Amino acid sequence: MNNSDIYLYNRKISKNADYTVWLAFPGIESFALSSLGFLWMFKSIDEQSNINVEMVCADTQKTKFKKDDVDLVGFSFTFDTDFLTIFAMLEKYSIPLKSEERDESFPLIFAGGPVVSANPVPYKDFFDFIVVGDGEDVNLNIVNLCKNNRTKSKREILELLAELEGVYVPSLGVRKVKKLTKKLENCIYTPIISENAFFKDTFIIEMSRGCANRCGFCLASYLNLPLRCADYNEIINVIETGLKYTNKIALLGAQISAHPHFDEIFDYIDKKIENGQKIEMSVSSLRVDAIKPQIVKTLVDAGQKNVTLAIEAGSERLRKIINKNLSEEQIFSAIDVAAQCGLKGVKFYGMLGLPQENDEDIKALISLASRIKHLYKGFDISFGFSSFVPKPNTPFQWLGRENSKTLEKKSEFIKKEMHKLGISAAVSSIKWDYWQAVLSRGDETFTEFLIDVYKLGGKLGAFKKAALKNNINSDFYAYENFGFDKDLPWDFIEIKPGKAFLETECNRLLSL
Ligand code: SF4
Numbered sequence: 056m057n058n059s060d061i062y063l064y065n066r067k068i069s070k071n072a073d074y075t076v077w078l079a080f081p082g083i084e085s086f087a088l089s090s091l092g093f094l095w096m097f098k099s100i101d102e103q104s105n106i107n108v109e110m111v112c113a114d115t116q117k118t119k120f121k122k123d124d125v126d127l128v129g130f131s132f133t134f135d136t137d138f139l140t141i142f143a144m145l146e147k148y149s150i151p152l153k154s155e156e157r158d159e160s161f162p163l164i165f166a167g168g169p170v171v172s173a174n175p176v177p178y179k180d181f182f183d184f185i186v187v188g189d190g191e192d193v194n195l196n197i198v199n200l201c202k203n204n205r206t207k208s209k210r211e212i213l214e215l216l217a218e219l220e221g222v223y224v225p226s227l228g229v230r231k232v233k234k235l236t237k238k239l240e241n242c243i244y245t246p247i248i249s250e251n252a253f254f255k256d257t258f259i260i261e262m263s264r265g266c267a268n269r270c271g272f273c274l275a276s277y278l279n280l281p282l283r284c285a286d287y288n289e290i291i292n293v294i295e296t297g298l299k300y301t302n303k304i305a306l307l308g309a310q311i312s313a314h315p316h317f318d319e320i321f322d323y324i325d326k327k328i329e330n331g332q333k334i335e336m337s338v339s340s341l342r343v344d345a346i347k348p349q350i351v352k353t354l355v356d357a358g359q360k361n362v363t364l365a366i367e368a369g370s371e372r373l374r375k376i377i378n379k380n381l382s383e384e385q386i387f388s389a390i391d392v393a394a395q396c397g398l399k400g401v402k403f404y405g406m407l408g409l410p411q412e413n414d415e416d417i418k419a420l421i422s423l424a425s426r427i428k429h430l431y432k433g434f435d436i437s438f439g440f441s442s443f444v445p446k447p448n449t450p451f452q453w454l455g456r457e458n459s460k461t462l463e464k465k466s467e468f469i470k471k472e473m474h475k476l477g478i479s480a481a482v483s484s485i486k487w488d489y490w491q492a493v494l495s496r497g498d499e500t501f502t503e504f505l506i507d508v509y510k511l512g513g514k515l516g517a518f519k520k521a522a523l524k525n526n527i528n529s530d531f532y533a534y535e536n537f538g539f540d541k542d543l544p545w546d547f548i549e550i551k552p553g554k555a556f557l558e559t560e561c562n563r564l565l566s567l
Contacts (some may be wrong), residue, residue, distance in 0.1 A: 056084070056110060061248040061300055067104035074106040074202045076100055076160075078129045082138035084112040088252035091243060091307065092168075092191075093131045093258050098246040099195050103420045106198060113140050118225040120148035125162045127201050130182075134170035138178060138505055139513040141166075152506060154183050154226065159209055163201060167194075172234060173278055174447040176544040177497035177505065179225035179484040184213060187221050187548055188235030188278075189264075191243070197222065222547075233549040239264050239283040242293045248300050254338020257337075258297030262290060262320070263308035268342075271377045271564045272409070274446040275309045280551060287316040288504065291323060298327075303335045311338060312345030325353040337505065340365050341379055346389035347567075351396035362393060363434065368412070375567045378413050380558075383423065390431060400435025407465050407482065408443040408457035410565065417465060417511040421472045428476050438473060440466070441483040444492045451563040455534040456492050459485050490518045492533040500527065 078097050080087035087093055087110060100108040111128075130141050130149075142152055145164075151157050154164065167186035171178055175185045185192065196219060204212050212228075217224040220286075221235035250256065265279030297304055304324070311317060328334050336357035341350075343364050354362065366386060367376045374381050383446040393401055405420065427436055443460050445454050466482040473480035494501075504525040511517035522529045537543070539558050546554065 056088070056247075056250065057251065059250055062101075063244075063246050063296065063300075064098050064246070065103055066101050069104045069107075071518075072105050072107040074105065074205065075124055075391050076198055077109050077111045077125055079111045079130045079141075079144060081113060081130060081132070081137040081144065084098065084110070085251050085253040086111045088249045089254040089257070089259070090131070090133075091245060091261060095191055095243050096129070096131075099191065100198055103195070103198075106202065111144070113144060120150070122160050122162070124360065126205060127198065128162050128164045130166040130168075131162070132171045132178070135491045136169055136513070137168075137170065138181070139509050141181070142506070142509040153180050153502070155180070157183075163209060163212065166199075169274065169278060170262065171549070172275055174497065174545040175223055175225075175548070176499050177494060177501035178225075179499060180502040181505075182225070183209065183371075184216050185223045185225070186235070187223055187232050188550075189237035191227055191237050193219060193221055193235055193458070199201045207346075209251040221451050231547055231548050231549055234278075234551075236281075237264070238281075240286045240289065244293045254305065256273055256301045257303040257305050258451070259305045259307055260290060260293050260297065261285065261307045262317075263314050264355065264477070266310035267496045268378065269311060269314060269450075269560070270379050271450040272406070272443060272558065274449055277446075277449045277557075278550065279309070282310060282313055284314045286435075287319065290316075290320055294324070298332070299332070299356055301450050302333050303337075305337045305339075307339055309339070310342060312342050312350075317345070318347075318349065321350050325349075325356055328353075328356045338362075343385050343389040346392050348392055350394050351398060356399040360399040361402055362398055362405055363402045365390060367406050368416060369405065369411055369418075369423050370416045373416045373419075374410055375411055376564050377409055378564055381459040386423070387427075387430075388432075390427060394431055394434050400437070402437070404439060405438050405440050406443050407469070408462050410451060410454050412457070417469065420469070421453065421476075423521065424473060424478055425476050428478055434456045435479050438469075438478060438480040440469065440480065441480075442466075442485055442488040444488055446495050447543070447547070448550050448557070450557045450564060452543065452557065453533055453537040453539060453541075453561060455536045455538045456489070457490050458534065462488075486492040486515050489533050490515070490529070493518075493522075493527075493529045496537075496544075497533045500525075548563070 080093055097110055100106055145152055163183045165184045166182045171185050172187045200215055201212055213224045216222045217227050220233050223232045247258045263284045265282040266276040267282040269276050308364050340363040355375040367379045368376055390401055443456050445451050460486045467484055470480050504521050504527045507521035507524055508517050511520050
């Protein structure tokens with residue numbers, strides 16, 4: 056952060072503040088400055104006159120950690136492998152990794168974010184407490200509770216914290232924890248505009264949270280049900296605020312096209328562009344049914360050249376099984392509109408190794424790509440793939456993923472066939488996806504394994520060696536089909552619509 060940063064809120068910097076919170080981001084500062092949820096947390100504490108908050112990132116140089124100077128440390132935990140950077144940051148400041156090794160002289164250390172909300176269990180020994188779900192509303196209560204009870208013992212404070220909805224205190228044993236769900240009428244937006252941000256000078260606006268489509272594998276949907284949309288007038292006001300400082304707007308949300316005023320919001324922006332205002336706008340991937348002429352026109356007017364369409368699977372049969380009910384006709388009509396209304400290309404996103412995927416589905420994918428390529432000559436077509444990872448709290452949480460060997464073969468086959476068609480295709484690392492699955496469905500036996508992964512360097516080989524050393528049968532976590540009657544480590548997290556619904560939905564989808 057530097058002096059040219061623009062704060063869109065009233066900072067209350069008080070020299071007399073006697074309580075200091077570190078908000079820690081397990082990545083470099085430029086990423087933190089483009090991370091909306093993290094910045095919003097920072098803002099909510101920075102607005103308090105009696106609390107000092109410091110942003111601490113993996114590349115923060117100057118901050119020296121003195122136990123007496125820091126009262127509370129909160130980590131954002133967004134990606135499965137964030138634990139590696141979190142450990143590195145703790146070590147950098149000579150803070151023991153395990154909470155039981157941190158005596159009363161150390162600050163309380165907590166985490167929040169999608170990874171620890173879906174399944175906090177593998178990480179339970181590293182944090183004094185974990186915030187499950189949308190933390191924005193409870194964040195300040197937590198900080199104030201800790202501050203107001205600072206003279207009490209850690210144990211006493213943790214007992215008080217455990218009373219708050221959405222707070223999991225591992226040292227107090229397993230008890231039901233209800234996931235926090237934030238109302239979203241008030242729009243969340245970039246509160247600090249910084250030249251150092253990864254998305255430089257970009258004003259991000261969260262239009263909606265969650266996705267009502269409920270694809271069987273999708274954590275973004277299931278962890279964030281129900282779909283919530285920010286109020287239309289709020290969004291318009293926030294767009295106007297952002298445009299005072301920058302001409303780059305990014306609209307965020309897993310399913311922004313489901314916003315009841317989606318078309319009007321785009322019209323509003325397009326009118327401003329038509330009236331001569333220079334606006335660059337980007338959107339997160341759009342659903343195929345959102346590709347309408349007026350929407351594409353706005354995107355093109357706002358400088359967007361390509362659009363990403365998530366089709367997930369190559370055949371209609373498999374798309375049905377994952378609950379992505381999307382016909383070929385809809386896909387082709389979306390490409391038609393995209394091409395006719397001035398976009399230069401479409402990037403398709405898909406997944407390999409989806410439950411019940413067979414050779415016919417892979418052939419259908421190649422055939423689809425080939426037909427698109429031939430019909431839309433000169434249009435820039437590319438594909439990106441990842442491989443299926445079972446995620447806790449989704450209908451497919453019980454399903455093991457496909458063996459890495461056959462997935463590697465599929466990956467090579469697809470890349471080769473796409474290459475023949477002149478289409479660029481990127482596939483995520485099958486090996487990393489395997490370890491992501493292991494971590495996703497991990498349990499309370501993981502503590503030493505995770506520490507060893509970190510100590511051995513955090514690369515693929517380190518995962519393998521650490522698993523062997525700690526008798527972690529990684530194949531079990533990645534490949535095993537769990538029975539519906541199995542107790543799952545994350546069962547104690549209460550997330551609507553609940554386990555019974557997930558089971559019914561899993562059975563329904565797999566029988567299609
Ligand atoms: S449409 Fe996209 S965001 Fe929505 S549930 Fe499916 S994969 Fe998730």
